[in-house]
Amino acid sequence: xxxxxxxxxxxxxxxxxxxxxxxxxERGEFAAILGANGAGKTTTAKLIDGLLKPTKGRVLINGxxxxxxxxxxxxxxxxxxxxxxxxxxxxxxVREEIAFGLTAVWQxxxxxxxxxxxxxxxxxxxxxxxxxxxxxxxxxxxxVALASVIAIRPEIMILDEPTTGLDYRECTHIMDTIKTxxxxxxxxxxxxxxxxxxxxxxxxxxxxxxxxxxxxxxxVKTIFRDQELLKRASLLPPQIVELALRLGPGFENADxxxxxxxxVSARAKRKGAGV
Amino acid sequence: xxxxxxxxxxxSVIHKLNPLTRILLAVAVCAAAFVSDNLYYLVxxxxxxxxxxxxxxxxxxxxxxxxGLLKISIFLFILQILxxxxxxxxxxxxxxxGLILAAKVVLRLMIACIPLALMLAVTQISxxxxxxxxxxxVPYKYAFTVTTAIRFIPQFMEEMADIMEAxxxxxxxxxxxxxxxxxxxxxxxxxxxxxxxxxxTDAAAAAAEARGFELRNRxxxxxxxxxxxxxxxxxxxxAALIAxxxxx
Numbered sequence: 057x058x059x060x061x062x063x064x065x066x067x068x069x070x071x072x073x074x075x076x077x078x079x080x081x082e083r084g085e086f087a088a089i090l091g092a093n094g095a096g097k098t099t100t101a102k103l104i105d106g107l108l109k110p111t112k113g114r115v116l117i118n119g120x121x122x123x124x125x126x127x128x129x130x131x132x133x134x135x136x137x138x139x140x141x142x143x144x145x146x147x148x149x150v151r152e153e154i155a156f157g158l159t160a161v162w163q164x165x166x167x168x169x170x171x172x173x174x175x176x177x178x179x180x181x182x183x184x185x186x187x188x189x190x191x192x193x194x195x196x197x198x199x200v201a202l203a204s205v206i207a208i209r210p211e212i213m214i215l216d217e218p219t220t221g222l223d224y225r226e227c228t229h230i231m232d233t234i235k236t237x238x239x240x241x242x243x244x245x246x247x248x249x250x251x252x253x254x255x256x257x258x259x260x261x262x263x264x265x266x267x268x269x270x271x272x273x274x275x276v277k278t279i280f281r282d283q284e285l286l287k288r289a290s291l292l293p294p295q296i297v298e299l300a301l302r303l304g305p306g307f308e309n310a311d312x313x314x315x316x317x318x319x320v321s322a323r324a325k326r327k328g329a330g331v
Numbered sequence: 332x333x334x335x336x337x338x339x340x341x342x343s344v345i346h347k348l349n350p351l352t353r354i355l356l357a358v359a360v361c362a363a364a365f366v367s368d369n370l371y372y373l374v375x376x377x378x379x380x381x382x383x384x385x386x387x388x389x390x391x392x393x394x395x396x397x398x399g400l401l402k403i404s405i406f407l408f409i410l411q412i413l414x415x416x417x418x419x420x421x422x423x424x425x426x427x428x429g430l431i432l433a434a435k436v437v438l439r440l441m442i443a444c445i446p447l448a449l450m451l452a453v454t455q456i457s458x459x460x461x462x463x464x465x466x467x468x469v470p471y472k473y474a475f476t477v478t479t480a481i482r483f484i485p486q487f488m489e490e491m492a493d494i495m496e497a498x499x500x501x502x503x504x505x506x507x508x509x510x511x512x513x514x515x516x517x518x519x520x521x522x523x524x525x526x527x528x529x530x531x532t533d534a535a536a537a538a539a540e541a542r543g544f545e546l547r548n549r550x551x552x553x554x555x556x557x558x559x560x561x562x563x564x565x566x567x568x569x570a571a572l573i574a575x576x577x578x579x
Contacts, residue, residue, distance in 0.1 A: 132502065136500035142523055146519050157501040160502035
C-alpha cells in the first residue's frame, strides 16, 4: 500500500533531511513514526502524501509513484491531518467545512450524496453543523479538521502530531476515532507522534528515525524494549514500559495500564497459588 | 522568496551605515527612478541597485529579486507596447514610443522594488525601530507598528504556503498549472490567514504588554546609532542621484 524505496530528501538549507530510507506499510496497519525534533518525521509523512517529492528514490501509494501524480488527485485516497487545524479550516460553519473537502474530492457525486455524508459525519462527531469553527476550542478545532478528513473515507490516514496541545479527554476522542477507522474500515494509519503513551496505546508498529535515517522498524512492543535503539534516537519509552522493564520477567507485554493490571493480577494469582 | 526579507549579517560598508541612512538611500533611488525620464539614466540606476547589492554582500538576493520581478515586468512590457499608440510604427501595432515607455515603466518597477528589499535584508528590524525612535524621534508605538509589520511579512508568506499545502492535501487543486484558477482558489484561504494573523498579533501584543511595552521611550534603548563619515557620503550620493535625475 505504501512503499518507500531508498528515499532521500533535502531542503534547500539542509536543516532537515531524509536519507536513504526504505519501508513498506500494508493495508490496515497502524504505524507510528518516532524520533526527536529534526529527525525527519514530518518530512517523511509529507513524502508519503506527495506534498514533498523525493530527491532520490521513489514513493509508491497503491502502486502509483507520488512524483508522477498530483497531491490533489491522491486526496481521494489519502487524508492528512496537520498538527495545526487552523491551516485546514477555511469555512464559516462546521457543516461547510466538512462539505468543502468533499466537494473538492467527490467531484462526480451529487449534492445530495455530499449532504448525506456531511450529516453522517456531523452526527458521529456530535456537531450540530452550525458552529463557527474558529470560535471552538483548540481540541474541538482539531476534531473539525479530523471530521473533514474522515468524511472523504480515505484508505490511508497520515497524522502529523495529532494530539499536540490537546488535553487527555480531547486526545482520547481523536485517537479513539482514528483507531475505530483503523479497526473497522481497515484504514492504514501513519502517525507522527511525540507522545509515547499515545503510541503505546494505539500504534502496532513503530518506525524510529534520527538524523534523517531510519534506525529501527518493528512492533511497538519490541521497539520500546530496545533501549539501545531508543537511546540512539534520543527517545524514552513510556513510563509504564520502563516500570515493566524494571519489574522483569512476567511483564514483557505490559505496555499499557490495562496490560500492566493484567500482568500484576496474574503475578498475584500465581503468588496466591504458591507458584 | 521569503528569504529575501530575512536579515543577512555582514561587515560591509552598507552594514556600517546608520539604519536610517540605508532607508534614505533606498528612498532616494526610488525617487530618482520616478523623477528621471532618461532611459540611459534608468539603466544606470538599475546598475546602481545591483552595485548596492554587491557592496552589501547580498548580490545573490539582488539577482533573485530581479529574477522574481522579471515575469511581472514582461507582462507590463507587453501591455504597454500593445496599448501605446503614439510614435512611429516599428512592427505590427508596436510603436517606437511604446517600446521606450514600456522599457521605462519596467525599469522604474525594478529600480523601485530592489533597493528597499535589499536595505531591509541588511538591517535588523530592531535596529531600524530603535534608530527611528532615537534619531528621527518617532514615537516608539509607531516605530514598533511599522517594524512589526515588516517582520511579519515572511511569517505570513510561510503561513500562506502552509495553508495552501494543507488545502492541497484535502484535494483543492493548488498543484494545478492554471495560474488564474490558482488565484481564484486562494481567495477562501484569506479566512484562515486572517484568523491566524489576528491571533498572532493578539499574542504579540499581550507579550509586549507583559514585557513593559508602555514603559519604553526614546531613552530606553542601550544601543546608540551615531552618524559617521560614510553616512555623510551616502547622503551626498542620495543628493547626487536625485540631482542627476532632475538634470539629465
